[in-house]
Amino acid sequence: MEAFQDAARRTNTAPKYFHSDQGSEYVSGAYESLLARHDMTPSHSRKGSPWQNGYQESFYSNFKLELDNVKRFEHVGQLVEAVHYQKSYYNNKRIHSAHRMPPVAFRIHHDQKINDRLFNSNLQTSLLRSSV
Numbered sequence: 001m002e003a004f005q006d007a008a009r010r011t012n013t014a015p016k017y018f019h020s021d022q023g024s025e026y027v028s029g030a031y032e033s034l035l036a037r038h039d040m041t042p043s044h045s046r047k048g049s050p051w052q053n054g055y056q057e058s059f060y061s062n063f064k065l066e067l068d069n070v071k072r073f074e075h076v077g078q079l080v081e082a083v084h085y086q087k088s089y090y091n092n093k094r095i096h097s098a099h100r101m102p103p104v105a106f107r108i109h110h111d112q113k114i115n116d117r118l119f120n121s122n123l124q125t126s127l128l129r130s131s132v
Contacts, residue, residue: 004018019044022047026042092104
């Protein structure tokens with residue numbers, strides 16, 4: 001729930017749907033209430049059907065592979081540091097095949113396209129009003 005709230009706070013947005021597996025944390029009343037407060041509709045894959053949540057399964061599979069064997073750490077602090085490093089690498093440097101760029105770069109690119117469309121739309125409206 002904290003991760004969801006952090007993401008909503010950082011992006012100042014919430015999607016219409018939230019898709020997950022049927023893990024107890026996602027079907028709990030508390031989590032569904034959180035989604036309702038954000039006007040989001042929960043969506044769950046069927047039990048025993050991980051392919052229905054392919055993006056998430058792919059993420060965790062790659063994350064675990066790239067993190068490597070966690071038994072190599074001597075204490076939990078080293079593991080926490082490695083997880084933070086891996087998250088930073090995944091979001092800021094790792095090229096994702098679907099977008100051919102890291103997620104942060106894709107987000108910036110996407111936001112710029114939206115801002116450009118809004119600017120052009122406002123500019124056209126202004127020009128039309130000034131010519132009348």
